[in-house]
Amino acid sequence: xxxxxxxxxxxxxxxxxxxxxxxxxxxxxxxxxxxxxxxxxxxxxxxxxxxxxxxxxxxxxxxxxxxxxxxxxxxxxxxxxxxxxxxxxxxxxxxxxxxxxxxxxxxxxxxxxxxxxxxxxxxxxxxxxxxxxxxxxxxxxxxxxxxxxxxxxxxxxxxxxxxxxxxxxxxxxxxxxxxxxxxxxxxxxxxxxxxxxxxxxxxxxxxxxxxxxxxxxxxxxxxxx
Numbered sequence: 001x002x003x004x005x006x007x008x009x010x011x012x013x014x015x016x017x018x019x020x021x022x023x024x025x026x027x028x029x030x031x032x033x034x035x036x037x038x039x040x041x042x043x044x045x046x047x048x049x050x051x052x053x054x055x056x057x058x059x060x061x062x063x064x065x066x067x068x069x070x071x072x073x074x075x076x077x078x079x080x081x082x083x084x085x086x087x088x089x090x091x092x093x094x095x096x097x098x099x100x101x102x103x104x105x106x107x108x109x110x111x112x113x114x115x116x117x118x119x120x121x122x123x124x125x126x127x128x129x130x131x132x133x134x135x136x137x138x139x140x141x142x143x144x145x146x147x148x149x150x151x152x153x154x155x156x157x158x159x160x161x162x163x164x165x166x167x168x169x170x171x172x173x174x175x176x177x178x179x180x181x182x183x184x185x186x187x188x189x190x191x192x193x194x195x196x197x198x199x200x201x202x203x204x205x206x207x208x209x210x211x212x213x214x215x216x217x218x219x220x221x222x223x224x225x
Contacts, residue, residue: 003030006053007104010077013051015124023118027110032102039095039103040081046091048107049082055101058176059093070179073098073172098176146222149191151181153220156201156208166210194225 003025007013057074074080115122178188195201200216202209
């Protein structure tokens with residue numbers, strides 16, 4: 001798959017026409033990265049932003065004690081590190097590939113010049129970002145206002161809504177999922193077991209089936225289990 005196809009298949013660029021895609025292709029650098037490879041560390045100069053074309057990237061913070069907290073699991077088609085480019089001089093977090101991945105790097109100066117010359121392109125990209133912003137706002141609400149069972153229930157319901165099915169496969173490890181929910185693997189496994197014992201979900205490895213969506217919604221809304 002060539003660069004134009006990779007860009008066209010990403011949600012950020014899905015509404016761009018051929019001419020706009022070709023203009024983007026002229027400024028991006030496409031790069032393959034190995035599992036475990038770090039794209040940037042917190043404090044590194046923010047010279048541009050990234051678009052994940054395939055694979056998976058984890059954006060995280062690390063405390064002085066070495067404890068890590070996942071801010072985002074970047075999926076294919078999503079952009080990341082854009083805030084640092086437009087609002088600061090350094091990256092505010094770390095980013096590492098969790099599987100072999102392909103990214104497109106957009107240099108700040110060339111990208112700003114391009115969208116300045118084509119306001120219509122920037123409007124299309126802004127519209128495409130709305131879904132990601134909503135998802136991030138939901139994550140912040142979950143972490144600040146909900147207990148772990150409610151966070152987990154809310155996550156499972158969102159996954160089901162995204163694919164319009166009550167059967168799906170967790171697309172990340174339980175360790176990574178626990179981090180994104182602000183907890184640890186043991187607590188996550190314990191709460192999954194509780195949901196299974198209540199007959200709310202069926203769990204078979206990474207395969208999840210929601211058996212009682214109404215009860216799961218009640219748990220997401222704060223019902224104790």
